[in-house]
Amino acid sequence: MTKQKLPENYPLPPGKFGFPLIGETLSFITDPDFGEKKKDKYGNIFKTNILGKPTVFMCGAEANRFILQSHFDYFSWEKGWPKNFHELLGKSLFLQDGDEHKRNRKLLMPSFHGGALNNYFETMRNIVESYLSKWENLENFTWFTELKQMTFEIASVLLLGSKRGENVAYLSGLFNDLTLGLFSFPIKIKGTKYYKALKARDLLLSHLEQEISKRKKNPTNDTLGLLIQTKDEEGNSLSIEEIKVQALLMLFAGHETTTSMLTSFCLALSQNPDVLMKVKKEQNKLHQQEELSLNQLKQMPYLEQVLKEVERLYPAVGGGFRGVVKPFVFNGYYVPEGWQVLYRIESTHKDENIYSNPLIFDPDRFSKSRDESKKVDFSLVGFGGGSRFCLGYAFAQMEMKIFASLLLRNYRWKLAENQDLTLSNIPSLHPKSNLKVVSLSKDIA
Ligand code: HEM
Structure with a gap:
């Protein structure tokens, strides 16, 4: 033998x-x-x-x-993340394994799928429209920077319960400090990036706590409101502490990645006029029927192909x-x-x-x-695979489709000349120039 x-x-x-x-x-x-x-x-x-x-x-x-x-059970998510993530993002889904992860994923899932998503359509559309109008009045801007603001605004309205325009800038500043801390040396001395990140985390968590108490009294249909109401088959729900860290994680997991993919979408269309023409044609046909609706999001097979190709050639992660x-x-x-x-x-x-x-x-x-x-x-x-496939996939697809549809129906642009389009992958994949654009919409109107 x-x-x-x-x-x-x-x-x-x-x-x-x-x-x-x-x-x-x-x-x-x-x-x-x-x-x-x-x-x-x-x-x-x-x-x-x-x-x-x-x-x-x-x-x-x-x-x-x-x-x-x-060989899924040979590997641990918790042990795959550096210490900074543990301290700054708390006991959230990324840092959980086994039964604990399964239970929480099940509780979080309904807030990112099915009926719940439909409630997000109006908010996403209104925010995207406001950015398109803003860009129409700008001659030049950088798309990566603008898209980052846009996706942050969508996520902070839905996930942090902020009011549009009101405290988004404040929250975005805090979130920026938190993200910088994730990639810095964990030295807890006043003045260091890490110290600032810990402060930002505390302020974000206390903001979330206030928003959660408001929603406990007056339930809402935003993601934060739904996370409070969610229950599993045995009637268990998430505690306030759990909702706070999970909401913060979603903001981190969702907004940088979506920004990257949307920037790559704009870059790829600018460089491939045939594809741009074809995907515009699909949108124009839908536009002739009605203004963008939830139902129309299911009738865009070519846009879906384009988004898959962006995912393939320009993976955000x-x-x-x-x-x-x-x-x-x-x-x-x-x-x-x-x-x-x-x-x-x-x-x-x-x-x-x-x-x-x-x-x-x-x-x-x-x-x-x-x-x-x-x-x-x-x-x-591009969104992972198996039982830990991206939890925000449907949320991200909806946001990207709304953005792409409104952009293609109502907006004209060209890339600015003399810019460095080589790709950098820190913090997420994007052209080194941040994608400089010249707005053409006004010329056409
Ligand atoms: C274009 C946008 C997005 C991309 C490219 C993306 C990509 C990914 C990838 C690659 C993974 C798996 C990582 C791994 O296996 O190590 C993942 C997991 C995850 N994503 Fe996304 N994501 C996006 C948007 C979002 C959004 C909008 C949210 C939340 C609102 C989100 C929440 C999550 C969560 C919570 C996980 C971990 C799931 C689990 O452990 O069960 N993502 N994502």
């Missing part, structure tokens, strides 16, 4: 750890091609040391399936970290417990074995007859 080889007898993945302590963190943060270059050198699985831990990068649809589905809680062997390499892994969204989306001419922006690859992502499971993972 042949003896089975023990996992630890397999070799560790190829690659190097870099400098003591910091490893290769600096290159990882500053070089957007860090992962792709290493993949070209070592293949689909390789080791490095980033963010204070030995880390294994795993690339491709098979690796995604392994991490997101078939480059990958997902997990802590390894059970050692395993993948592709003949051993990965020990206590390390972390990163599944790589970007490299799956550019895999020539799945997508033909992967560097070309071609929404028709997602047409019903050709859908290239259907060939292989876990090949389109």
